[in-house]
Every structure is written in C-alpha cells, then in structure tokens.
Amino acid sequence: MELHKENLSDEVLKLYEETIKNLDSERLHVIMEKPRIGNATAQYIHDGKGNFKIYITPESYSDYIFSHELLHVYITANGILPILTSFDKNADETSKSLAILLNDIIQHKWIMNEQRRRNILGEKNFLNLSLLI
Numbered sequence: 001m002e003l004h005k006e007n008l009s010d011e012v013l014k015l016y017e018e019t020i021k022n023l024d025s026e027r028l029h030v031i032m033e034k035p036r037i038g039n040a041t042a043q044y045i046h047d048g049k050g051n052f053k054i055y056i057t058p059e060s061y062s063d064y065i066f067s068h069e070l071l072h073v074y075i076t077a078n079g080i081l082p083i084l085t086s087f088d089k090n091a092d093e094t095s096k097s098l099a100i101l102l103n104d105i106i107q108h109k110w111i112m113n114e115q116r117r118r119n120i121l122g123e124k125n126f127l128n129l130s131l132l133i
C-alpha cells in the first residue's frame with residue numbers, strides 16, 4: 001500500500017515536502033507495511049547511498065509516527081546532527097554500543113523538540129507506543 005498524501009495534515013505534508021526537497025523524490029519510499037525486521041511499529045531504513053525507506057504498520061498509522069520517521073530521514077539527509085559512528089577506529093564493543101545509544105538519544109530528543117516546534121502533536125500516544133525506531 002502506498003502513502004495517500006491527501007490524508008496528511010498540513011503540518012505533516014509541509015514536513016514531507018521539505019524532506020524530499022533536498023532529496024530526489026525517487027529516493028524516499030513510504031511503504032505502508034509492518035517493518036520486516038523486529039517488532040517496531042514503524043522504521044526508517046537508509047542504505048548509506050541516499051536511498052530511504054519508511055515502513056509503517058497501516059493499523060498503527062498516525063501523523064505523529066509518520067513525522068517521527070520523516071524527521072529521521074530529514075536529519076540524515078541534511079546532516080543536521082553529527083552522527084557518531086564510533087569513537088575510534090579501534091573502538092571496542094562498549095564504545096560502539098555507546099555511540100549507537102548516544103545517536104539514538106540525540107536524534108530522538110531533537111525529533112521530539114522539532115515535532116513540538118512544528119505543532120505536530122501526539123506525544124502522549126507516542127509514549128505508550130513502545131518500539132518505535
């Protein structure tokens with residue numbers, strides 16, 4: 001199933017257009033299916049070459065969830081936040097795990113602030129939805 005843009009709120013449509021503006025629209029695919037990996041409700045996948053996929057479980061769709069995944073793409077596509085790959089080439093597993101954890105915390109903090117700033121609401125529902133990545 002494809003995304004129906006006419007169903008998006010104005011705020012989310014604006015975010016969607018801003019996200020694909022700097023991204024060839026061919027490079028973002030929104031797939032209304034449960035993510036194939038793990039138990040997440042929604043997930044974004046970046047192949048490292050500028051191609052993004054967002055998977056969303058249709059029964060769980062909300063503008064809040066979609067905008068969350070879109071903002072992950074937005075951050076990556078625009079290099080908004082530094083991405084820690086690891087602390088060092090020879091980093092041990094602990095350092096690598098810490099880098100992953102820190103990226104996750106930094107991105108989610110930024111995303112939630114940005115959703116508030118853009119008036120995309122639904123944070124309370126979101127907090128009840130575990131496993132959004």
Ligand SMILES: [Zn+2]
Binds near residue numbers: 068072108132133
């Ligand atoms: Zn996330």
